[in-house]
Amino acid sequence: MIDHLLQVENLETQFKTPDGIVHAVNGVSFTLNEGETLGVVGESGCGKSVTMLSCLRLIPSPPGKIVAGEAFFHGQDLLKMDPEELRHVRGAQISMVFQDPMTSLNPVMTIGKQLCEPLKLHLNMTDQQATNRAIELLGLVGIPRAGERLKDYPHQYSGGMRQRVMIAMSLACNPQILIADEPTTALDVTIQAQIVDLVKRLRDEMGMAIIWITHDLGVVASIAHRVAVMYGGYIIEESDVKDLYANPTHPYTLGLLGSLPHIEEKVHTRLFSIEGMPPVLYKKPVSCPFAPRCTFVTEKCWQENPKLETVSPGHRVACWVDTKSGSKR
């Protein structure tokens, strides 16, 4: 057996709401190797954030509940780990960056204080050591005049700078895994490109593994080694990044890639569009979750939900139909 840095097995998470139980994550399994960047893509509500938050036991409970699964980090199950130990893992070994930096930064605390606190707590640094390291970190993420700017409050930074601060914070303790949940979605393309390049550079320098959540198929192509596509609380396709874009196989992945305008479009072609809406998650489907919108749908798809199976080396797909040939699997 290969030693994965992180190995998630059969994760299931639900939310109890007044309207019923939301089946947010329905049996998700994936692995992450050292130094690897895994991209996780899919539409709003498909379970990307809940999957990662569940691994770190950060979902609000109630209403959320992890009903099944395992998440091994260095062979230890994070889902069963003692809370004190887990807090240490979250502080020092696995860190997370969220979509909106304003909600994760404390508006009434200076940037410097927010950067120094975890350094003192997890790495037992002195005030002076922490301040030096904070200046170094801000420099690393490209904040000019870092020494002076430690005294600023979050609102004195631009959106792009705040996101860079978040990244600086998440790197403060040299984590082994960085989980970035849509860290660039709210930013302009030029700033997004800055952040992506920054993270790639830091990854190469520090050798950390990354899970990068996004709905932007372009951003994923620019940063990931491997990609998992999610739909309705399932991973429905997973593959090496180049193979995914060269040989997209699941009908949903095909649809997603087809609905993007091609940047080198010479003649105007109509966009492919996936008809219908994303699923409502109040029931765990017995059928394939994509069946109501799928153009390849067969009788069997309504009766049984396909499992993620290997279709070629390193490429897994959950679908009853071989979309290349049109024949059944």
Add this chain to the structure above:
Amino acid sequence: MENEKNTLLKVDNLVMHFPIYRGVISRQVGAVHAVDGISFDVKEGETLGLVGESGCGKSTTGRAILQLYKPTSGEVYFKGKNLVKLKSEPMRMMRREMQMIFQDPYASLNPRMTVRDIVGEPLMAFGQASGKEITERVADLLKLVKLNPDFASRYPHEFSGGQRQRIGVARALALNPSFIVCDEPISALDVSIQAQVVNLLEDLQKEFNLTYLFIAHDLSMVRHISNRVAVMYLGIIAEIADRDELYVNPLHPYTQALLSAIPVADPVYYEKNRRKVLEGDVPSPVNPPSGCRFRTRCPIADAHCAEVQPELREVSPGHFAACLKV
């Protein structure tokens, strides 16, 4: 000018400043230079794409054109009439022909109104129809945007984002407008739903010969939908050209940087290309830089750029750029 005939909209040196007040006696201490002297025109039946980073003045441009803001200075000619000089009643009548679709399909619809009332409201406001006529017209409009007419009695929260955006489109179409400002109509939508709405907008444009000002920050979608594209930076237009010309042969350093930052859905592209990443942030529109506004981030700026503000100059037929080095 021979093209003058089919020019639907002409924007001439439009300026929109928002004053900033401070202190007990509310003294004006400055102004946000949201739009700072822009000129362009839009031809009948075409789509002009308007792109640029957050805060560069795209929405303000759209709103000032529709006279939702009173411009600080400059002229806006629609069908030859100067809207800025129009009195309120003729402007009200003119407004029927000019509509807007908003970015946020969640916030832009009144949650306490049914779909019938939302879509039918403009018809009532202009006394275009009453009672049963409105119900029929609303049903037609919903069919037009591919929504089930039986949904007319429902409320916005019962719809998905893409469906809500369709409701907004139906409302905008109620008075048979000729010109629609689409302000980031797909930004809040999922990828698979974006294509649905873009296809719908294109179909409607063909059917009704609509003219669009399409505001967006997704440059690949703008390329897909536009005939011409204007690039804004900090309140001014940096470059404007036919879409293929702009994307294949960008002249302004800002356009070049913007295009090179577009995420491309192709991992092989990233192995072959090193992209030029623009450094720094957009400066404050309260004190825009002297000379060329882009000079604080421009990779080829020199001392001259701090002194002279470049004019938007026609470099080749139909291709305008505002850079001293082009």
